[in-house]
Amino acid sequence: MSKVNSSNMELELYRPNIEDYLPTDSIQEPLGKLKLRDLLDISPTLREAGGAIVDAIERKLSIFFSVYVGRLRVISNLDSEDSFTRCFKSNPPETWNWNVYLFPLWCLGVVVRYGILFPVRALILTSGWIIFLSCYIPVHLLLKGHDKLRKKLERALVELICSFFVASWTGVVKYHGPRPCARPKQVFVANHTSMIDFIILEQTTAFAVIMQKHPGWVGLLQKTILESVGCILFNRSEAKDREIVSRKLREHVEGAENNPLLIFPEGTCVNNNYTVMFKKGAFELGSTVCPIAIKYNKIFVDAFWNSKKQSFTTHLLQLMTSWAVVCDVWYLEPQNMKPGETPIEFAERVREIISARAGIKMVPWDGFLKYSRPSPKHRERKQQAFAESVLRRLEDK
Amino acid sequence: MGNTSSMLTQYDIEEVEEHCNNTFSQQEIVSLYQRFCQLDRNSGGFISADEFLSVPEFAVNPLSQRLFRMVDGLNFKEFVAFLSAFSSRATLQHKVEFIFKVYDFDGNGKVAFSDLLDVLRDLTGQFISEQQRELVLTHVLEEAGYKKDSLLVLSDFMKILGNTGLKMEVEVPVD
Numbered sequence: 001m002s003k004v005n006s007s008n009m010e011l012e013l014y015r016p017n018i019e020d021y022l023p024t025d026s027i028q029e030p031l032g033k034l035k036l037r038d039l040l041d042i043s044p045t046l047r048e049a050g051g052a053i054v055d056a057i058e059r060k061l062s063i064f065f066s067v068y069v070g071r072l073r074v075i076s077n078l079d080s081e082d083s084f085t086r087c088f089k090s091n092p093p094e095t096w097n098w099n100v101y102l103f104p105l106w107c108l109g110v111v112v113r114y115g116i117l118f119p120v121r122a123l124i125l126t127s128g129w130i131i132f133l134s135c136y137i138p139v140h141l142l143l144k145g146h147d148k149l150r151k152k153l154e155r156a157l158v159e160l161i162c163s164f165f166v167a168s169w170t171g172v173v174k175y176h177g178p179r180p181c182a183r184p185k186q187v188f189v190a191n192h193t194s195m196i197d198f199i200i201l202e203q204t205t206a207f208a209v210i211m212q213k214h215p216g217w218v219g220l221l222q223k224t225i226l227e228s229v230g231c232i233l234f235n236r237s238e239a240k241d242r243e244i245v246s247r248k249l250r251e252h253v254e255g256a257e258n259n260p261l262l263i264f265p266e267g268t269c270v271n272n273n274y275t276v277m278f279k280k281g282a283f284e285l286g287s288t289v290c291p292i293a294i295k296y297n298k299i300f301v302d303a304f305w306n307s308k309k310q311s312f313t314t315h316l317l318q319l320m321t322s323w324a325v326v327c328d329v330w331y332l333e334p335q336n337m338k339p340g341e342t343p344i345e346f347a348e349r350v351r352e353i354i355s356a357r358a359g360i361k362m363v364p365w366d367g368f369l370k371y372s373r374p375s376p377k378h379r380e381r382k383q384q385a386f387a388e389s390v391l392r393r394l395e396d397k
Numbered sequence: 398m399g400n401t402s403s404m405l406t407q408y409d410i411e412e413v414e415e416h417c418n419n420t421f422s423q424q425e426i427v428s429l430y431q432r433f434c435q436l437d438r439n440s441g442g443f444i445s446a447d448e449f450l451s452v453p454e455f456a457v458n459p460l461s462q463r464l465f466r467m468v469d470g471l472n473f474k475e476f477v478a479f480l481s482a483f484s485s486r487a488t489l490q491h492k493v494e495f496i497f498k499v500y501d502f503d504g505n506g507k508v509a510f511s512d513l514l515d516v517l518r519d520l521t522g523q524f525i526s527e528q529q530r531e532l533v534l535t536h537v538l539e540e541a542g543y544k545k546d547s548l549l550v551l552s553d554f555m556k557i558l559g560n561t562g563l564k565m566e567v568e569v570p571v572d
Contacts, residue, residue, distance in 0.1 A: 034512070034533070034537060035537055035540065035541065036538060036540065036541040036543075036557055037541075037557045037558055038535040038537075038560055039513070039517060039533075039534065039537060040496070040500075040513075040554065040557055040558060041496075041558060041561060041563065042460065042496060042499065042516065042562045043459060043492070043496065043564055043565040044564070045459060045460050045520065046460065046483075046495070046496070046499070046565055047483065047564065047565045047566070047567060048454065048458055049454075049455055049458040049460060049461065050480060050482075050483040050565070050567040051454070051483075051567045052431060052452050052453075052455040052458065053432075053436075053449070053452065053455060053468075053480065054429065054480060054483070054567050054569055054570075055428070196484075201478070308451050340402035379457040379459055380459040380522055380523075382457070382458075382459055383459055383520060383521050383522030383523075383524055384522070384524045386459075386520050386521055387520075387521035387522065387524035387525045388524070390521065390525065390533060391525065391529075391533075392495075394533055394536070
């Protein structure tokens with residue numbers, strides 16, 4: 001499957017460090033002289049294998065649609081699919097306008113959407129931008145000295161322009177749960193479907209965000225306006241220096257003056273039916289993690305932004321010519337790392353909470369291993385431990 | 398049980414339960430079915446070697462090769478029967494039989510020196526030389542009263558492993 005192979009390179013960048021996720025050795029070391037039964041008793045190794053098959057040692061994955069319903073969602077054209085690539089597929093909607101009664105209605109719908117709704121929305125958006133810029137530029141330039149007031153006004157203005165954006169798609173967003181407040185030592189995490197997630201959340205709370213550097217007008221926005229709410233930018237191809245990004249995150253979280261930080265730990269846009277494995281970066285900052293779950297109602301529009309297929313502009317235009325963007329946003333209970341929990345376990349626990357609330361499936365993490373197997377050195381470590389114990393006990397005469 | 402449908406009926410569950418001698422409860426069987434379907438990605442009705450190797454903990458296990466020769470191509474009923482040795486309700490006899498089967502690669506009911514050597518090689522890799530392995534095995538065999546060319550059968554295994562506590566239980570996650 002050449003299609004899969006060519007996307008291997010990109011997925012390499014998203015691949016988390018697999019070794020972090022494999023369990024460390026915990027075979028009990030019996031003492032005493034080596035006997036035949038010690039060599040024949042392979043039960044610990046078998047138990048590990050059995051546990052792996054049954055998925056007992058791994059964290060239990062919550063599957064919220066029963067396996068029966070899940071199996072119905074099969075993508076038709078690719079013959080051997082795996083759950084990882086399934087996360088990035090958008091099902092084309094089935095054609096319902098194929099008969100003589102529905103086709104005129106559909107045509108009427110197209111006329112309404114492109115002829116009436118779109119111009120109105122474009123107008124709203126343009127006037128929104130005019131209002132925004134005419135307030136933002138003076139505030140930014142004139143209030144240079146009064147930082148606190150300036151920041152407050154800029155926050156309010158960013159929230160305003162986001163509201164205009166949402167209005168331009170006829171966004172109907174239902175917020176559930178307590179609104180986020182700005183406190184130090186907390187980060188917000190959410191599942192990610194499109195860049196509009198950020199806009200929808202920014203509408204009510206001015207978050208600071210960590211984003212990939214984008215080209216074009218989005219990049220311009222990043223450097224100017226988003227910078228005022230506090231935006232950490234990175235370049236995915238330079239993501240090797242995680243330490244710098246991690247340090248910036250930590251500094252931001254600790255500053256009481258900074259806007260609350262919003263992170264999308266999946267690291268990429270996923271179609272709104274699944275969550276992929278969360279990267280642990282947001283979970284090892286030593287702060288409270290507040291999960292946010294976002295679920296779009298697909299009846300109105302499929303909000304998934306496949307950045308490989310569409311530019312953001314095309315995506316926005318598609319949204320502006322749809323009927324509406326309807327979604328639910330749940331602000332969930334803040335979570336702290338439990339004693340003895342690793343950041344990865346913490347990340348998975350939060351992912352479970354978010355997936356449960358949004359009613360979407362978690363992808364079994366072994367989907368990543370379609371592209372890379374764990375290195376043989378893990379097996380060698382086990383072999384070495386056993387070999388050493390055998391030799392040592394042989395000496396004990 | 399149809400391979401095409403992914404619905405598990407009550408009849409199916411009871412049939413599987415009987416086949417594995419009630420070592421798994423009905424709820425556990427349902428969980429195992431979910432896991433089976435999760436592993437059987439192409440819905441072929443059985444789990445191929447490739448699909449097993451996609452479970453990382455299984456792939457790095459030193460005995461994975463031997464195990465998936467045993468488990469390759471099993472349908473769900475046989476899959477559960479295979480796993481029944483790992484249930485907490487499995488008898489000691491059952492567990493020893495399972496271990497015996499892992500050693501007895503060719504399935505002729507007899508475990509030779511070469512079979513023992515093969516498993517020891519899987520478990521120790523390159524960290525012991527082949528010569529040392531043979532020495533160790535010969536030494537412990539003789540100490541236990543066997544000779545290098547003895548062929549071990551199941552009852553020998555029962556004798557050797559019978560009074561040790563074999564810890565092989567795996568908990569099936571039940572929703």
